[in-house]
Structure formats: structure tokens, C-alpha cells
Amino acid sequence: MGMTAWSEYAAAKSRLIGGLRGTVLEIGAGRGANFGYLSPDVSWIGLEPHDRTRAALLRTAAAHDLPSRQVLAASAERIPLPEASVDGVLSTVVLCSVSDLGAALAEVRRVLRPGGRFVFFEHVAAPSGTWTHHLQRIAAPFTRTFDKGCDPSRDIGTAIRSAGFATVEFDRYVRPGPLHIPFIAGTADN
Template sequence: MKHRHPMFARYYARASLALERGVAAHRAALLNGLSGRVIEVGAGNGLNFRHYPDAVTEVVAVEPEPHLRSIAETSAGQGTVPVTIVDGLADHLPAADGSCDAAIACLVLCTVPDQDIALAEIRRVLRPGGELRFFEHVRAATSTRRVLQRTLDATIWPWFGGGCHCGRDTRTAIERAGFVIGRIERLTTADTRIPFPSTPQILGTAIRP
């Protein structure tokens, strides 16, 4: 399995900064109210780190791509909570069973090879009653756009986007993994400035029973 995407990583490191005008407020909403030990799956270049509230005692930030992980090391010093950057994969998280109070999936479940396996791992490392906070782009609402997303996913999009699939039904996958979704908000390009095909997005919270 390939975890190095050097060209995409360098593009994403620049493009993600440009998108922060529309995304930063949603990152803050994603993390608002968290406390305790948190695992962030696919931390990328660490743009979430400065938004973690002081009640968080530790963030274990998992990122398999070397270039993005290197940038995340620098970003870890810009927040107010302790962040440990680790090399790891969503389908084999470096954390013990029930060892985390919350898990963050932010623009990452589009890239994992198997959502069911990744979400089962997230469920494993969460304590009972722990939260999954998610901000993910998902399949479109209209049939025309869904067809276009499926076509892109079957051809050039995963290659172009470092393994990204733009048309996944992530809400259903979260529920299928045994999480109980509480708050959820559906966002569009008007809210996030993220263009199609990586829109719409869902932002919300789910509980591990």
C-alpha cells in the first residue's frame, strides 16, 4: 500500500492554506468543547492544532505521509495543547483499546482504502461514550453530480488527489460502524469555499456506545 504522495503532499500543503479562509471556522467548530486525550486520524499538515481547546490534555496526531508529517511537526508548536506526531495508518491506529476520549476525522475518510476498517479502528481506540468528530466531504445531493463523482473516482481523482474519493457516503459508513450520530450539519461551497467535486461536506459528532 502506498503512503508516499510527494507531489500531492506539496500541492496540498499550499492549497490547504489558501482554503483556510472558508475552512478555519469549521475546524474550530469541529473541535469546540473537546477535552481529555484525542486522536486525530490523518492530521495532514496540522491545520487543526491551533484550534484545540485547553481542556484537551493530549493530541495523538497520526499522519502517514512523510512531507505532511514533517510540516505537522512544526505546526504542533503553534497550539496551546501537547501534540504528539506519529507515523501510522487509519486501518491500524497506534493506540490501545479504549484509550482515547475523542477521535477526529477531518478531510481524511475520503482517502482511506476501506472506510469500514478505518472506522472500526476509530471505534476500537475510543472509550465507551467517546466522541467521533467528523468534517468530511461526501457524495453530492443531485444524481448528475453523483454520476460525475463516481466517474472521477473510477478514473483520475484518486491519482490526482493522493487517494481521495470524492463521492463516498461517509455518513452511512459512520452509522454502519456502530456510531450514533448526534449533531450533523451539511455544508456547501458557499459555506466552506471548497469547490466541487469535493463538496458538499458534513460536520458533526457521533458517539461510540
């Protein structure tokens, strides 16, 4: 699978996040960096487990004019929403840091309505045998400890493909710079 130019990454964010409609759950919503991409008619629910980050998210959410916004203090492995309760789920650089990737993806599928869409933007493991992959494996114990659990060596694309979604499509990107960190951006339909 080839790489898409990094310059296309921002366009993909605008197109995919902007295409979400209805009730959208953003897992690991951080400080609210994705509000500018969301359609103004989205009913947004943010999931953020970290207290300090959640406080900043609440301030950011209050400043955006969405018809509905709610912030939940929970992890992606235990989403406190009913089954089939949202039309879309969004994650941006979150799945590297969940404690149980399989459980988080199962929860995403559980809360998505039939026909719902999971939109994701994640940094992923570089191909095995590359210098970047070697560095990711060396860095993983440190980043898991000091960067909210981030494991840069996770094969998130394969995990999403194996999670039981009806269809999964994503493009691969490499962020320019000395490390050439790989990312994926795409959708998984329930």
C-alpha cells in the same frame, strides 16, 4: 435532510473541535490546520501516514502550546493505540482517502473510550442522479491516483451511521462554487 448554510461551516468547526476534551486523536492530521480550534488543555495525538506531510505537521505541532502532543506514522485503518485509549477522535476531509473506510471507522470506535466522541468534517458524495454526483464518479479514478487516494463519490455519512456508534448526528453543507461540493459535519458518540 436539508442543507445548512455554508457560512455556518466554520462556526461548526469552532464549536465541535473546540468542544473536544481530554486526549484527542486526529486522524490524517495533515499539516496541523486544526490546532487553532483545539482547546488549550487537550492532549493531542496526530496520525499522519504521509512522510512529507508528517514533517510539516511535526513543525506545526512544536509551535503550539498544548500540554501533550505526539505524532504517529500510521494509517487510520491500523491505529497504533490501545483499545479505549482516547476521549475524542477528529477527522477533517480524511475519510475520502482511507483505503478501507469500514476498517478505519472500526479503529476509531476501538480506540475511543466508552462515551467518547468522534468529530468529523468530510466532503461526501452528492445525491445520486445529480450533475455533481456524476462528475464525482468520473473524477474518482483520477483523484484516487493523484490526490492521496481521495474518492469524492464515497457515501461517508451512511458509513458512519452504519459503523455501530451509539448516536450519530451531522448537518449537511454545500460549498459554494460551480461544483456545489457537499460536506457533512457532526459527531458520533461511542
